Amino acid sequence: MQLYNKLSAKERAALIDQSGERRLTLSFYQYAKIDNPKIFRDHLFITWNAMDVLGRIYVAHEGINAQLSLPANQFKAFKEHLDTITFLKDVRLNIAVEQDNKSFLKLKIKVRHKIVADGLNDETFDVTDKGIHVDANAFNTLIEDNNTVLVDMRNHYESEIGHFKNAITPDVDTFRESLDIIEADLKEYKEDKNLVMYCTGGIRCEKASAYFKHKGFKNVYQLEGGIIEYTRQVKEQGIENKFLGQNFVFDDRRAERISDDIIANCHQCGKPFDVHTNCANEACHLLFIQCDECKEEMDNCCSETCKEIHALPYEEQKALRKGQGNSNDIFKKGRADHLPYKKDLRNIFEVLKAKQ
DSSP: OOOSOOSOHHHHHHHHHHHOOOEEEEEEEEEOOOSOHHHHHHHHHHHHHHTTOEEEEEEETTEEEEEEEEEGGGHHHHHHHHHTSGGGTTOOOEEOSSOOTTSOOSEEEEEOSOSSOOOOOGGGSOTTOOOEEEOHHHHHHHHTSTTEEEEEOSOHHHHTTEEETTOBOOOOSSHHHHHHHHHHHTGGGTTTSEEEEEOSSSHHHHHHHHHHHHTTOSEEEEETTHHHHHHHHHHHHTOOOOEEEEEEOSSTTOEEEOSSOOOOBOTTTOOBOOOEEEOSOTTTOOEEEOOHHHHHHTTTOSSHHHHHHHTSOHHHHHHHHTTOOOOGGGGTSSOOTTOTTOOOOOOHHHHHHHHO
């Protein structure tokens, strides 16, 4: 019984090219009680592997969080399989704004403690007491209200390339960091302001909205389906788009363009640019924004040191990496000190002051 990938990413990419089939990229999540995540995980792998599903899926006692791609002609069978699982019947599937046959090249289904690393003790508050879900039209109305505080629940490298107009974009590297920071910085607005939140597909807001209600916020709202569903509704219903730039995604596409606005800058030269890349030095792989000119000049590397290492023969590079862990810069997501134009986020109170 196969419960793991047998093909490398390179081999899988070649097979996708050979097949000539169109693939769909989509995501979904659902909080639900899963008694045995390991058995559930294995069941999903066996079934989805047979459908040629590829992606990154997390399963935990609290539910499932999935980002994946599959052949378009398997979509009906995939949906029918989901509907056989009680808590996934009619679950909302967020179809990607921009499609790419190679958004995922392996099927990885992992059992985790939580489907989103939030650092919260769920026993201390009612996780089902969530905020009010709003669609794109209601969301647009809310965020134009002077009584609304709009908060981006994503990390700095996500909001750097795209966010909603007038949104607070917390200067954080992880979701768990943002919760206490937002609660502390907005504590004086708990009673009288609308706290409106959004994220990529909605999953982070599900837990965050319940947490903030527990912390005393009276008027808590969340964008139903996140940026992905918002964009779909905007296009289908002709609603005004208030999202600026690109939506960061966690697959090989890295982003989906929502508007033509470019709100970020190349981290090396400062030129307006909003496409992330990974440093080509195998010992670094720092995620950062690099324009085409800098990419050519720096050989797709984030620093002169990495450029020199990347130019070495492969065996020499491999020898240098032996016994070494990843550079700590890999976790900084574009905020390494050697990048002169790394993001400088505005303080929450500067955003609020600008709205008054």
